[in-house]
Amino acid sequence: MMRGFRLEVERRIREALEKMECADIELPIEIPPDAAMGDLAVPCFLLSKNLRKPPQKIAEELAAAVRKGEPVERIEVKGPYVNFFIDLEKLKADVLKEALDKREKYGSLEKKNIRILVEHTSANPTGPLHVGRARNPLIGDSIVRILRMAGYDVTSEFYVNDVGKQVVTLAYGVQNLQPEGEADRERDDYRLVLNYQAASRLMEEDPSVLDEINGMLYDLEHGDEKTIMIVRESCEKILNAIIGSLREINITIDQFTWESKFIQERKVAEIIDRLKKSPMCKQEEDGAYALDLGSYGIHGKETDFIFTRKDGTSLYTSRDLAYHLDKFGRCDIAIDVLGEDQKLGQMQLSAALDIIGEKRRAEYIFYAFVSLPEGRMSTRKGTVVYLDDLLDEALSRAMTEVKKRREDLSEERMRRIAKVVSVGAVRYNIVRIQAEKQIVFKWEDALNFEGNSAPFVQYSHARACSILKKGLEEGTDWKDYDPAKLVKKQELDLVKAIASLPMIVDDCAESRKAHPMAQYALELATLFNQFYQFVPVLRADEAERKARLALVEAARWALGNSLSSLGIEAPDEM
RNA sequence: GGGCGAGUGGCCUAGUCCGGAUAUGGCACCGGCCUCCUAAGCCGGCGGUCCUGGGUUCGAAUCCCAGCUCGCCCGCCA
Numbered sequence: 001m002m003r004g005f006r007l008e009v010e011r012r013i014r015e016a017l018e019k020m021e022c023a024d025i026e027l028p029i030e031i032p033p034d035a036a037m038g039d040l041a042v043p044c045f046l047l048s049k050n051l052r053k054p055p056q057k058i059a060e061e062l063a064a065a066v067r068k069g070e071p072v073e074r075i076e077v078k079g080p081y082v083n084f085f086i087d088l089e090k091l092k093a094d095v096l097k098e099a100l101d102k103r104e105k106y107g108s109l110e111k112k113n114i115r116i117l118v119e120h121t122s123a124n125p126t127g128p129l130h131v132g133r134a135r136n137p138l139i140g141d142s143i144v145r146i147l148r149m150a151g152y153d154v155t156s157e158f159y160v161n162d163v164g165k166q167v168v169t170l171a172y173g174v175q176n177l178q179p180e181g182e183a184d185r186e187r188d189d190y191r192l193v194l195n196y197q198a199a200s201r202l203m204e205e206d207p208s209v210l211d212e213i214n215g216m217l218y219d220l221e222h223g224d225e226k227t228i229m230i231v232r233e234s235c236e237k238i239l240n241a242i243i244g245s246l247r248e249i250n251i252t253i254d255q256f257t258w259e260s261k262f263i264q265e266r267k268v269a270e271i272i273d274r275l276k277k278s279p280m281c282k283q284e285e286d287g288a289y290a291l292d293l294g295s296y297g298i299h300g301k302e303t304d305f306i307f308t309r310k311d312g313t314s315l316y317t318s319r320d321l322a323y324h325l326d327k328f329g330r331c332d333i334a335i336d337v338l339g340e341d342q343k344l345g346q347m348q349l350s351a352a353l354d355i356i357g358e359k360r361r362a363e364y365i366f367y368a369f370v371s372l373p374e375g376r377m378s379t380r381k382g383t384v385v386y387l388d389d390l391l392d393e394a395l396s397r398a399m400t401e402v403k404k405r406r407e408d409l410s411e412e413r414m415r416r417i418a419k420v421v422s423v424g425a426v427r428y429n430i431v432r433i434q435a436e437k438q439i440v441f442k443w444e445d446a447l448n449f450e451g452n453s454a455p456f457v458q459y460s461h462a463r464a465c466s467i468l469k470k471g472l473e474e475g476t477d478w479k480d481y482d483p484a485k486l487v488k489k490q491e492l493d494l495v496k497a498i499a500s501l502p503m504i505v506d507d508c509a510e511s512r513k514a515h516p517m518a519q520y521a522l523e524l525a526t527l528f529n530q531f532y533q534f535v536p537v538l539r540a541d542e543a544e545r546k547a548r549l550a551l552v553e554a555a556r557w558a559l560g561n562s563l564s565s566l567g568i569e570a571p572d573e574m
Numbered sequence: 575g576g577g578c579g580a581g582u583g584g585c586c587u588a589g590u591c592c593g594g595a596u597a598u599g600g601c602a603c604c605g606g607c608c609u610c611c612u613a614a615g616c617c618g619g620c621g622g623u624c625c626u627g628g629g630u631u632c633g634a635a636u637c638c639c640a641g642c643u644c645g646c647c648c649g650c651c652a
Contacts, residue, residue, distance in 0.1 A: 033596075043595085045594060055632095079595070161652065164651070165652075166651075167652095284650080286650080289650095299576055299577070299648085306649085309650040313650085315650070315651085315652085316651070320652095339646085340578075340647080341652095343646080343647065344578080344646095347577090366578090366646095368645065402614095405612080405613095432587080433586085433587070434580095436580065437580060437581095437587090438579085439586095448600090450614055451600045452586085452599065452601080453614085456600095456614065456615085458614085459614050459615070515588085516588085519587095519588065519598085519599080529615055529616065530615095532612095532615080533607095533617085536610080536611070538611050539611075574612075
């Protein structure tokens with residue numbers, strides 16, 4: 001509804017500008033700093049240059065030229081601004097009706113029939129997920145959910161690296177080494193990472209081990225069944241454990257594409273042949289092939305993009321090229337969620353796509369890493385916080401909080417609340433920050449249950465549910481509610497916020513950003529809490545009670561759906 | 575050395591694409607609110623050279639130039 005209003009105001013401004021013979025000018029539409037000033041505002045500074053009149057005067061002329069009538073309730077000129085007020089009576093009626101009808105679908109947009117493939121996580125299956133890269137699944141999954149809400153057909157995909165040196169090193173370690181020390185957890189990812197670490201160390205110390213690993217890599221790329229099997233087996237074990245960790249934070253991935261597939265199907269070899277035919281291709285002295293990408297603006301110490309090793313085996317980006325071509329064939333829009341360390345590689349990939357005459361490109365969501373106050377997380381140095389540990393700690397703290405507040409509940413119900421709260425807190429805390437900003441991990445922030453946090457929003461939802469439940473018990477309902485009975489500031493502000501959800505979904509989907517949704521959920525919850533504080537529902541007279549109950553029900557869906565778009569569950573009680 | 579990104583009260587953060595009305599919230603701190611729908615809440619207070627310096631503009635957190643700080647990258651790793 002706010003979305004419709006914005007579109008309508010845009011259209012009318014365009015019409016008015018045509019009348020004023022300024023059709024070539026596009027005026028910005030913004031939200032005034034204070035709601036009392038209007039719901040949308042159009043500043044007229046831009047026009048003053050063309051018409052050579054003061055913006056105040058133009059604002060008056062523009063306001064006069066704009067078509068009136070629904071859904072615009074009135075237009076006010078305030079200095080250089082033309083302020084638009086939405087027809088609140090209609091808004092109230094529309095919002096309540098739509099939210100109450102659509103329920104868990106409220107906020108979802110019409111189907112677009114566009115297929116989007118979102119690749120995210122794609123962690124090397126060499127060990128457990130750690131917080132340093134946890135933004136990838138969390139941002140990725142939130143974007144998947146938001147895009148779905150916006151009407152896209154979305155598939156999430158995990159690209160499994162079962163080809164490169166890392167995984168061969170892992171397989172070597174699993175085959176040949178018996179690492180000392182105990183795994184942090186009795187799970188394959190924690191157990192096998194020890195083999196991987198041991199093999200990595202050994203490889204650095206002992207050149208013969210390196211030779212053997214390189215030999216395995218060569219065999220792997222030349223389709224040696226046994227080697228493929230060995231590597232795949234350890235990868236699968238770790239991958240399954242990673243999938244388990246992801247499930248704990250409400251993330252499921254639709255499909256997995258194994259990197260080895262592109263080697264087996266000879267797609268990588270085809271790409272390499274095509275690249276070799278490029279005039280930019282050159283062979284290094286020892287036999288490796290490279291592209292000189294200086295003409296693509298890729299500079300540095302070394303402008304060469306090496307795409308085969310000296311023994312002819314492929315490198316990651318060459319395989320990624322085959323993967324991207326494959327992806328383009330399976331969707332209309334491909335989105336890659338990647339760490340910022342991948343930027344150069346993807347620029348090289350883009351250049352290589354151009355060289356082979358491919359026009360399509362992936363869209364990227366790059367994120368900065370989560371580091372520790374002491375610096376970067378490193379598995380080797382042992383300076384890591386595993387996602388599982390963060391989740392466990394969050395759960396235990398959430399349980400303490402629940403016990404403190406709700407000793408009336410059964411152990412089982414407390415546990416369920418603690419689980420939902422802890423997962424929400426972790427997800428929200430990471431996704432609320434724009435992706436390109438680096439995050440320094442601090443326990444007290446990650447486990448914050450107050451203020452700008454998921455539990456804050458979840459709590460509002462629980463309060464709404466509590467009112468509705470009590471209302472039901474008292475035998476009241478909102479049948480034949482009259483939206484006109486909502487007149488208090490807290491009620492109107494809440495209505496407007498609920499009405500904004502579809503617009504926020506649209507904005508987040510089109511900008512491929514999840515953090516504004518977190519911001520919105522917080523604002524909505526704040527407004528609900530204010531309403532809760534100052535406007536009685538069940539104790540109000542019948543007409544007000546019905547209208548307010550309807551509003552609470554609408555708010556409950558808006559809160560729940562904004563949370564669910566971030567993969568966070570909304571509990572009925574807390 | 576080069577490329578990319580970030581820099582907003584003590585701490586975290588929105589706004590930056592597309593310049594516009596007193597810069598958004600949270601944490602912390604101080605004060606107030608539970609005989610009334612859950613106080614994980616609400617109300618009030620404190621706190622800002624929007625990294626620095628130039629420039630463009632009627633107007634700059636936002637655009638341009640230069641510099642500083644931090645992160646990431648510049649592997650025949652992935």
